Amino acid sequence: MPAGAARLRLTLADQISESGRMTDPAWRAAIEAVPRELFLGAELYRPNGAAWEPVNLAELDEEEWLRLAYSDTTWVTQVDGIDPADAPGPVVGRPTSSATLPSLVVRTLEVAGIREGDNVLEIGTGTGYSTAILCHRLGDANVTSIEYDPHLSKRAADRLRSIGYSPTLVTGDGLQGHSEGAEYDAIVATCAVRHIPRPWLWQVRDGGSITTTLSGWMIASGLIRLTLDDSGTATGRFTGDTISYMLARPHERPPRPVFHRLPGQPRPSRIDPGLLQDWTGHFIAQLAAPSAEFWTSGENDVVLADVATGSQAWTEVGQDGWTIHQHGPLLLWDQVEVALRTWQKAGSPDQSALGMTVTDETQTVWLEVPDGPSWELPA
Incomplete structure (x- = not known):
């Protein structure tokens, strides 16, 4: 039955x-x-x-x-x-x-x-x-x-x-x-x-x-x-829950363009790109580069591509560690790197350490306390 x-x-x-x-x-x-x-x-x-x-x-x-x-x-x-x-x-x-x-x-x-x-x-x-x-x-x-x-x-x-x-x-x-x-x-x-x-x-x-x-x-x-x-x-x-919903349609991403790795100034990365695989690390990176998309390429490489400016950043690993390549008016990896190092300095807490303040004029997400490190949303 x-x-x-x-x-x-x-x-x-x-x-x-x-x-x-x-x-x-x-x-x-x-x-x-x-x-x-x-x-x-x-x-x-x-x-x-x-x-x-x-x-x-x-x-x-x-x-x-x-x-x-x-x-x-x-x-x-x-x-x-x-x-x-x-x-x-x-x-x-x-x-x-x-x-x-x-x-x-x-x-x-x-x-x-x-x-x-x-x-x-x-x-x-x-x-x-x-x-x-x-x-x-x-x-x-x-x-x-x-x-x-x-x-x-x-x-x-x-x-x-x-x-x-x-x-x-x-x-x-x-x-x-x-x-x-x-x-x-x-x-x-x-x-x-x-x-x-x-x-x-x-x-x-x-x-x-x-x-x-x-x-x-x-x-x-x-x-x-x-x-x-x-x-x-x-x-x-924030609650710290590892949950997600679909984006509201008016806030959805534009269609992703065909990606071609463009030449840029390479330098050693000061963070492990694997931090973007962490739930909160990923969120912090998004706060730092709010108009960028993120995906992985191959086994380990990370790609960031900015929808608004065409800027891009991509990583590759070698014998001496991670190298980052950046192209375009926005240095996307620089933005992400600074934010993630700030988060690491605070002890890499989960999302419950983050809060948000919203007014008619500004919207910011902050770390630990309202006057601590913060990132402004694209409101």
Whole structure:
């Protein structure tokens, strides 16, 4: 007999609780109640080498499908705007929507500190699963969710209505928020941003919070909860969680150009490029070079390419250690090197040592204390 969905929801709730990502009984009740399989629909993508392979419910038996739905896994539901139902076969591209793993949904909501009676704006409806979790906890009247993609927005609305939820759903740019529902006790983003959109500051009440993942074009991430004071300044510390969300579409990277190593002045590197493989080291490097992309070439070489100026930096290893080559108006490796050495001098702490201050004029991420070493975001 196929395993029942209700029993699998209980098992999933147990797994999330045991992981330490869920401590509030109200969120557990929501995980136990909301049918995740409904929000996955009849098709999704799973990785197949460098491609994404569409999977149809009709190809799986019921038990296999339900176990897939209730695994604590992120399932991609759209690649470059193409639904799996419309894919002719495996596709190569960038995921543009997904069903986020339930433990990350709950962890984000717990970091946000949401309580009964809160008026919440969710940025990124996506499949609607996290919206349903919020509705179960808060009631429809206290939940507003905004989705950039009209197709995803309509589908999520249909699925939410089918199980009796009727939150305020908006189709539009979540970076602009939704002023008609303000003021909010909390704004929670299920996408990542390069900087905090100013409308979010304007739409949260004094003492309210903004919980989001800060990311960038190097695809390094940090989860943070910011609290707004009565002067309009939002401050907070990163949690240290090693989690990530997709970038909001208006903040996405431009298409990566074909990379050619250009001649530049070589010099020995003063840091090991392997530092960029560390979760926090990667994040620090992104703060130092916010318009650059990062990837590895070959077995060990690191490449940085600046989208705005065409500047580049690339490493190679020899008998005497690492050599860095830099080309263009920005000395990208110099910027990254200074930042990472500053972080090392502080003892190479994890992201919980980082904080952020946001005003209408400036947005900075700082190390250890607000007046410590800092990096300004491209706001």
